[in-house]
Amino acid sequence: MKRVFNLTQGELPRRWYNVLADFDNPLPPPLDPRTKEPLDPDALKALFAEECVAQEVSTDRFIDIPEEVLEVYRLWRPTPLFRAVNLERALETPARIYYKYEGTSPTGSHKPNTAVAQAYYHRVEGTRCLTTETGAGQWGSALSFACHVFGLNCTVYMVRVSYEQKPYRRVMMQIYGAEVIPSPSERTEAGRTILVADPDSTGSLGIAISEAIETALREPATKYSLGSVLNHVLLHQTVVGEEALLQLDMAGDYPDVVVGCVGGGSNFAGLMLPFLRDSRARGRAVEFVAVEPVACPTITRGEVRYDYGDTAEMTPLLKMHTLGHGFVPPPIHAGGLRYHGVAPIVTRLVEEGVVKAVSLDQVNVFEGAVLFAQAEGIVPAPESAHAVRTAIDIARECRETGQEKVILIGLSGHGHFDMSAYADYLAGKLVSISST
């Protein structure tokens, strides 16, 4: 049985898909953090690349991927689509399970798809340095890599507790030449204020965002970069779904269900949006399932309203599902899914009933991840394992009902830097986070 569906480099999609072209009503505009009035998109240019700001509000259905970006994508793209034959056998399910694997990228996740595009546009526009924040380090390593490729400097504010306890991603960023600063730091007003109040602060993503933004606004030719949530980030990730469409066609199948994990929503949207366009054109029904941790149940338990992207209230407000910008999730191992908000595009699709959201406890997630690793050989990132576990549950239902569903999993990354999380799971030390 054929298990891998590879595209040639010549078949790499040359356009990203922009779902904004297909919304009946435009998304609510971002609001200025001070005045709470709709923000002039030009104001975003103080932080982001002009081309990315244009993409943020564009209604062109397709946007060409620049040749220079395609050239870098070819280091690892197209990524493989696998049929999970061994997993199907282990589950004794009549379902056919596929997974689109982004763990073959240089830094092991989908994140370089947007990091490379953003760094390219900045290079063209004369930016010399990009700043960002990182928690566990997935986004920081992707941006560090992309900056190095295009000759930009990169400054990453890394939450201090991760900087000290998870050194390997930090080292990876340093290999790519980035400057990695434990946050809170003495470099910024925001960091100094925190340190005066609490010299031993272990930091938070919110503080790190404030430090990165402050630095970008203060230093010349320095801009800020975000790895999820915004429309242009989701746009760049659609290369994943465009490839998967072609690959499932090679396999002679079409998905009944597309499952992805959701932190800010970029890998999930990147995979499902091209299938949304295509299934509508063909008049086919596809279920789109977004999976989040029970410990950070943004879509399943949050409310839809305008909220800040960060704790310090420096970012524009976006209308999205949110748990409140002061929400501090418990320290679960899927670090990339610990965000209080979600992409406004995903919120819109949930409101339209196109996307359904479910939440999972981390103990169940790791149980699914180990089953998957034993069957398919790949150790999933704890984030991706949320999608894996949900697919397993659906496939088990198919065993009961006899339905031959075709399930497509977004496997957003590998878990090679997450062995301490797996060690805790294997030792029975992972704590279950109840949903109440």
Ligand SMILES: *Cc1c(COP(=O)(O)O)cnc(C)c1O
């Ligand atoms: C960052 C990350 C996520 C979550 O981010 P999204 O924007 O929701 O995709 C998921 N999986 C992996 C492997 C990540 O690194």
